[in-house]
Amino acid sequence: MFVPSRAQGSPPYGGPAWDDERAEEAVGRGKIQLSDVTVGYGDGAVLENLSLDVERGDFLCVEGPSGAGKTTLLRLLYGSLLPTTGLAVVDGVDLASLRPRHVSRFRRRLGCVFQSYELLPHLTARENVLLPLQLAQMAIDEPDERADQALEMVGLGDKAGSLPAELSGGQQQRVAIARAIAHEPAILLADEPTGNLDSVCTADVMRAFRAFHHEGGTVVMATHDESLLNAYAERVIRISPRAA
Amino acid sequence: MSLWPLRYVGTLWSYSWRWQRRRISTWFVTAAVVGVVLSVAVAVQLVVWLGQRSLAGQLESASEMQVFVVDSASADQQSALQAKLTAIPGVSRVTYRSKAEAASRATHDPELAPLAGASDGNPFPASFVLQMRDPGIAPRVLSAVSGDPAVDPKIPASYTAAQAQRLSSALGTLQVIALALDLVALGVGAVVALALLRGEVRARRDELRILTLVGVPRAIIRVPLVVQVLSVALAGSALAVLSLVYMGQHVVPAIDQSLPFLRLGDPAQAFRPLAVGTLAASCATLVPCALLVRLPR
Numbered sequence: 114m115f116v117p118s119r120a121q122g123s124p125p126y127g128g129p130a131w132d133d134e135r136a137e138e139a140v141g142r143g144k145i146q147l148s149d150v151t152v153g154y155g156d157g158a159v160l161e162n163l164s165l166d167v168e169r170g171d172f173l174c175v176e177g178p179s180g181a182g183k184t185t186l187l188r189l190l191y192g193s194l195l196p197t198t199g200l201a202v203v204d205g206v207d208l209a210s211l212r213p214r215h216v217s218r219f220r221r222r223l224g225c226v227f228q229s230y231e232l233l234p235h236l237t238a239r240e241n242v243l244l245p246l247q248l249a250q251m252a253i254d255e256p257d258e259r260a261d262q263a264l265e266m267v268g269l270g271d272k273a274g275s276l277p278a279e280l281s282g283g284q285q286q287r288v289a290i291a292r293a294i295a296h297e298p299a300i301l302l303a304d305e306p307t308g309n310l311d312s313v314c315t316a317d318v319m320r321a322f323r324a325f326h327h328e329g330g331t332v333v334m335a336t337h338d339e340s341l342l343n344a345y346a347e348r349v350i351r352i353s354p355r356a357a
Numbered sequence: 358m359s360l361w362p363l364r365y366v367g368t369l370w371s372y373s374w375r376w377q378r379r380r381i382s383t384w385f386v387t388a389a390v391v392g393v394v395l396s397v398a399v400a401v402q403l404v405v406w407l408g409q410r411s412l413a414g415q416l417e418s419a420s421e422m423q424v425f426v427v428d429s430a431s432a433d434q435q436s437a438l439q440a441k442l443t444a445i446p447g448v449s450r451v452t453y454r455s456k457a458e459a460a461s462r463a464t465h466d467p468e469l470a471p472l473a474g475a476s477d478g479n480p481f482p483a484s485f486v487l488q489m490r491d492p493g494i495a496p497r498v499l500s501a502v503s504g505d506p507a508v509d510p511k512i513p514a515s516y517t518a519a520q521a522q523r524l525s526s527a528l529g530t531l532q533v534i535a536l537a538l539d540l541v542a543l544g545v546g547a548v549v550a551l552a553l554l555r556g557e558v559r560a561r562r563d564e565l566r567i568l569t570l571v572g573v574p575r576a577i578i579r580v581p582l583v584v585q586v587l588s589v590a591l592a593g594s595a596l597a598v599l600s601l602v603y604m605g606q607h608v609v610p611a612i613d614q615s616l617p618f619l620r621l622g623d624p625a626q627a628f629r630p631l632a633v634g635t636l637a638a639s640c641a642t643l644v645p646c647a648l649l650v651r652l653p654r
Binding site: 191217218219220221222223225227231232233235244245247248249253292293 | 361365368369372379563564566567568569570571572573574575577
């Protein structure tokens with residue numbers, strides 16, 4: 114069984130440590146802190162004065178209707194958007210001080226899963242997990258074994274040689290989860306990961322999230338599926354659309 | 358010792374190869390277009406190079422200059438002048454031509470013969486005849502003899518600075534034309550390479566976005582583009598060198614045979630500098646294209 118190692122304060126993978134933030138990291142690994150955060154596109158704010166504390170090992174669901182700002186929140190958390198005002202610290206990194214050249218390094222500390230799977234169609238399941246691992250984590254140890262272990266963890270060890278087109282939607286999403294956790298992140302961010310799946314596939318995908326969570330990982334999942342909230346969430350926050 | 362750097366380079370290389378292999382037909386078309394453009398450029402360059410060499414050779418053979426001696430110059434003054442002329446860098450030989458010898462030569466010159474016949478005395482001055490390695494040193498000679506008591510102050514030499522300047526500028530013009538043609542060719546090559554790269558980025562937008570989202574550094578995402586455009590530059594240059602060799606072995610001898618006055622000569626000496634120059638210029642022009650093309654955020 115693949116067991117992500119998340120020792121307090123240790124780098125998330127075999128790559129170089131982020132020296133200037135190591136002190137912050139020691140107290141913030143696996144945590145998310147948002148304090149009076151406002152974020153938006155152009156002049157309009159989508160999220161306003163949002164405050165949130167996610168502890169290490171939490172399973173947090175973000176619920177709300179379409180357009181409420183769930184995806185915006187997830188984009189903020191993986192460094193695609195920066196806060197307009199307020200303090201946002203993810204996995205020990207203050208996003209306001211995140212320089213553009215450090216975004217890719219910051220993202221390697223996280224795992225991200227998207228509604229549309231985002232798999233490369235010409236690569237097998239194993240290659241889909243392995244390629245980003247090899248390209249992003251230069252000095253990672255035994256990438257092949259890690260990819261295989263991640264696929265085992267999501268229950269797809271026997272589908273490693275299959276192309277995405279040969280897999281069901283649920284299996285494709287589990288490959289995406291394997292890719293997201295192969296480099297042993299402390300936080301897994303998921304944006305509507307079951308939005309395109311039927312109930313059977315949804316259950317398979319959620320089992321994979323649970324496996325990661327039981328190993329001590331923090332999960333933040335955006336969804337509008339009430340049944341998921343009842344069945345899996347430890348904490349739920351609800352976001353309402355801003356009044357015009 | 359850790360082997361991860363080697364392993365990482367291997368991964369990047371295999372990813373770049375896989376990237377390229379999937380759209381190999383596009384690559385072939387681009388490499389062929391770049392190759393044709395570079396072939397045209399290198400062919401022009403070869404003709405200009407040979408033309409320059411031929412012109413320089415002809416100028417060199419015609420690099421004879423006379424410094425006229427006044428009739429009143431003493432033997433010592435003439436010796437001092439000869440020594441001064443011999444010491445000028447670029448002057449390979451200095452010989453004395455007497456008044457009698459000059460008059461004798463004039464009778465065989467259709468332009469000077471009437472003058473020789475019409476005069477009672479000998480109007481042709483004695484002179485020192487200089488063989489120059491480069492006509493460009495004529496101004497230096499004129500400057501050296503200026504004010505010398507043995508030199509005719511009215512017409513000091515057969516060769517003026519303006520004439521030398523015209524000959525030198527002819528060579529310079531040829532070089533500028535060749536350089537301009539090269540720049541045009543490289544510009545066309547860069548536009549073609551940019552079109553290829555933009556097409557690649559468009560075709561792989563999803564793949565690049567996924568790699569960005571999972572934290573692959575943007576510099577690493579660019580590596581396949583750099584490898585691709587480098588391979589286009591290498592293939593295009595190889596095609597251009599083949600054209601160069603073909604042209605040198607078949608076209609140049611044919612031109613020499615039909616237009617012998619051009620005297621283009623043996624092009625073998627031009628192969629290496631032109632091949633190396635084409636490769637270096639194509640790489641230096643095309644590789645920055647891979648750094649300029651915009652990646653998805």
